[in-house]
Every structure is written in C-alpha cells, then in structure tokens.
Amino acid sequence: MKQHLQHPLFPLVRAIADEQNVRAYVIGGFVRDLLLKRPSKDIDIVVIGDGIAFAEKVAKKLRVKLSVFKNFGTAMLKYGDAEIEFVGARKESYRSHSRKPIVENGTLEDDQKRRDFTINALAIALHGSQLGELLDPFNGLHDLEHKLIRTPLDPVETFSDDPLRMMRAIRFACQLGFTIDDAAVKAIKQNTERITIISQERITDELNKIILAPKPSVGFKYLFDTGLLKKIFPLMDNLYGVEYINGKGHKDNFYHTLQVLDNVCEMGGDIWLRWAAILHDIAKPMTKRFEPGHGWTFHGHEDKGARMVPKIFGGLKLPLNEKMKFVQKMVQLHLRPIALAQEIVTDSAVRRLLFDAGDDIEALMLLCKADITTKNEYKIKKYRQNFELVQQKLKDVEERDRIRNWQPPVTGFDIMQLFGINEGREVGIIKNQIREAILEGEIPNSRQAALDFTIRKGAEIGLKVVANNI
Numbered sequence: 001m002k003q004h005l006q007h008p009l010f011p012l013v014r015a016i017a018d019e020q021n022v023r024a025y026v027i028g029g030f031v032r033d034l035l036l037k038r039p040s041k042d043i044d045i046v047v048i049g050d051g052i053a054f055a056e057k058v059a060k061k062l063r064v065k066l067s068v069f070k071n072f073g074t075a076m077l078k079y080g081d082a083e084i085e086f087v088g089a090r091k092e093s094y095r096s097h098s099r100k101p102i103v104e105n106g107t108l109e110d111d112q113k114r115r116d117f118t119i120n121a122l123a124i125a126l127h128g129s130q131l132g133e134l135l136d137p138f139n140g141l142h143d144l145e146h147k148l149i150r151t152p153l154d155p156v157e158t159f160s161d162d163p164l165r166m167m168r169a170i171r172f173a174c175q176l177g178f179t180i181d182d183a184a185v186k187a188i189k190q191n192t193e194r195i196t197i198i199s200q201e202r203i204t205d206e207l208n209k210i211i212l213a214p215k216p217s218v219g220f221k222y223l224f225d226t227g228l229l230k231k232i233f234p235l236m237d238n239l240y241g242v243e244y245i246n247g248k249g250h251k252d253n254f255y256h257t258l259q260v261l262d263n264v265c266e267m268g269g270d271i272w273l274r275w276a277a278i279l280h281d282i283a284k285p286m287t288k289r290f291e292p293g294h295g296w297t298f299h300g301h302e303d304k305g306a307r308m309v310p311k312i313f314g315g316l317k318l319p320l321n322e323k324m325k326f327v328q329k330m331v332q333l334h335l336r337p338i339a340l341a342q343e344i345v346t347d348s349a350v351r352r353l354l355f356d357a358g359d360d361i362e363a364l365m366l367l368c369k370a371d372i373t374t375k376n377e378y379k380i381k382k383y384r385q386n387f388e389l390v391q392q393k394l395k396d397v398e399e400r401d402r403i404r405n406w407q408p409p410v411t412g413f414d415i416m417q418l419f420g421i422n423e424g425r426e427v428g429i430i431k432n433q434i435r436e437a438i439l440e441g442e443i444p445n446s447r448q449a450a451l452d453f454t455i456r457k458g459a460e461i462g463l464k465v466v467a468n469n470i
Helices: 009-020 029-036 051-062 108-113 140-145 155-161 164-176 182-197 200-211 216-226 228-232 253-266 271-279 301-315 322-333 336-341 347-370 377-401 412-419 425-439 447-460
Strands: 024-027 042-047 066-069 074-079 082-088 090-093 102-105 123-125 289-291 295-297
Touching: 009 024, 009 042, 009 051, 024 029, 024 108, 029 042, 029 123, 029 140, 042 051, 051 066, 051 074, 051 082, 155 164, 155 182, 164 182, 164 200, 164 216, 164 228, 182 216, 182 228, 200 216, 200 271, 216 228, 216 253, 253 271, 253 347, 271 301, 271 322, 271 347, 301 322, 322 347, 336 347, 336 377, 347 377, 347 425, 412 425, 412 447, 425 447
Parallel strands: 042 082
Antiparallel strands: 024 042, 024 123, 066 074, 074 082, 090 102, 289 295
16 A cells, blocks of 8 residues: 555654654545545544654644644644544443543554444554555455445444444445445444434534435435434425325325435535425425315425425524525425426516526526426426426526516615605505516516606606606
C-alpha cells in the first residue's frame, strides 16, 4: 500500500512517529475510500499512546492551529483541504442504559474492534519498516471486494452499544451500493427500540445522507424492512399498503413515493426537492376514501400535506426556514402541472401556475415529471407529450406576460393616492380585481393598463380620481 499513501501529511507523521518511537496508523473511512478509489478529505490517525501529544507535535511542525477535545481524547487540525483527527488507540465498553462508552487505552486491535464495520476497521501503518502495511484483522478487504456491510464483532452487541450504527449501516449500503450482511439485518430488527436513545439531530443527519445517496430507495427499503422507519418516521411508514373494496385497490403509496424520490435524484434534484418527493403524498392515508362506483380518492391530500410540513420538519429537526417553505410549496402545488397536462391548457391556468410557483416553477415541473410512475407505455407517452405542451406554454406566457414572481403594477399606495382614500376594504378589493384581471388575461400586465382598470373599478364603487399624476 506504500505507493498509494500520496497525501503530503503522511511523510511528516512517519518522521515524528519514528523520532518518538511511536506506532501510528491511518484508519477508517480514508483507507476504505482509498481502496475504493473514492475521494476523501477526512483522515483519522490512531496513535498507540497519547494521540493529543502526537497531534501537538504535528501541528507545531506544520504551523497550523490545533483543536483539542480532551473529553474525547482527540485533536483535530486542517491541512490543505483535509481535516485530520488524531486519537490514541482505545477500547470501549458500554452500559445498556447509555450511549456513552467507558473508554480506556488500548491496542490497535482494540481500536479496530470498536469500529462500526469491517470496511471501516482497515488500517495502514505510517511508521518505520511497517510503513504501508495493511492491517485487516476482520477481513474488511474481502467485504469491500464483495460489497458487503458487516460488523467486526457480534452485530447485536455492536448495534446495541451504539444504535446509530444501524442507520450508518443502511447509509453506507445506500451510498456505496453494498448489501448489508444477513446477520446484521437480523440484529437491526432486534435493536430497533434502541434507536430512541439517539438524538433526533443525529438520526436526521444520517437520514439526509441516505436521501442524498445515488438511489435513496435502497436505504428506505432497508429502513422499512427492519422496522427502523416506523420508529424514526412513522408517517412515511404509514404510506405502505394497498386496501381493496369490491375488487378495487389503490397503488401502494410507499413504493410509489420511493420511485418518485429515485426519479428526482436521477434528474438532479437537490435535497429539498428530494424531501418534497418524500412528502408529496404524505397526507394520502388521512384523506383516503372509497367512493362506490368510482373507487379510491385522496381529495385534498396536497392541501393537508402542505399544512403538515412545518410540524414534520420541526419533529425531524429540519430547518424551519425558506427551505421548509419551498418543500411546503412543492407539496401544495404538485398536482397542478399534472392537472394541466390532462386538460386543454389555457393561458389563464398557466398564468396562475406561474404566479403561485414563482421562481420555483422549474423545480415543480421536475417533481411532477418524477411523479409519473405508471408502467403503461401509452400513458407515459401521452403524459410526456402533454408536459412538453405545458412547458412550452409556460415559456410563451412568461415571455409575454412576465407573471413569475409577479409584483402588482399598481400598488395599494397608488390606489390610495389616486382616489384620496385611506387604507381599507376598498383598496383590498381593487388590488384583488387587478390581480385577477391580469391572471385571467382581461388586461395586459402593464402599469397603464392597470391604472385604467383601477379608475374604472373605482368608479363602479363610487370613488373619484383626485390625483392624475401618480
């Protein structure tokens, strides 16, 4: 492995290790990614002895700032674009009621035993004649080659000690395209209750990493099959299942949602559009009704789902800011382009969609395309043709009418000046009439047309113009 240790930090680590007669190893994710030929900017170095004292010597040589975390026995520095963490080799033991381990000094093998997975327990020596030697006591190299997620020790013990490792197992499987070992899957099923001792922030961090994976449905299927999803996100778990009445069933909204999520990922959607995909049908279980002679309906699921978004974000400790409002908007509007694609597309309907979606119209259209999960080739072709028609209409109407992120050409202040009135009901009525007239295409989206319209509407309710030069 010597020829692969190209990072400029490693010769310095070796020099200090040899000078101090200390054994040092690069371990964990950096080694895994090195073998997988993946980029990695996080480097973990284990020292047999005092990791902080060793890190201080490295930092002094590099003339960089060192951050020391004495409670954890670690120290961290930045060098180039990499973050390097130093720690003394440790062994850990746990108590059943706690996530916090009892930590003692240990050997390299002790340190490797406490790692979550065999592929993260690989170490490469950075000292003396051992330089470049791969130390692999748990056959992590074999698991890398066979794309397998496996724990170094008994998986029941591993997941009970640190339940977040269950989420990490699923996340790595999802990110790397690996399979979780059968014994590990069984152990996750046995330990789902233990996830409740982990903070919501840490759970959501792992969940977001699953969502950002190339094919997040892989992770969500593991979460569902092991029972973890019911513990961490029961609303999504509730989407599963098909009900039949009089031989009529609806689609399984859980697997439909996963297909929409994967479709959004393939189209390059960011994490917030992926969250919109996850939540777009979240209210279907609550709005599900069977109508004799018609079948299953989910009327209003988009409205109810949008109202649910702030509470869901709050519960998952996701940001309650513009990102949340974006997801809420996507959930609220996700049926609109599909409805347009199924009908004769009028300029008025397109203007209203542009008005409501604003700068998020492209994201909304991407979500709606992703929402087409039918296997019927005729329907797919028809939907795509109609979508192209809607997209062209959106482009044409926007170029002509400039409705996206629309600002009224005549403001409430203009109306008060024009008629010499104070703020009140009449101002609100006229403002709404202007907006509706523009959206319906009755008048152009221009200031003069809006002013002429305002004067006419004011006259209808007995208002006289007192200022002509506004």
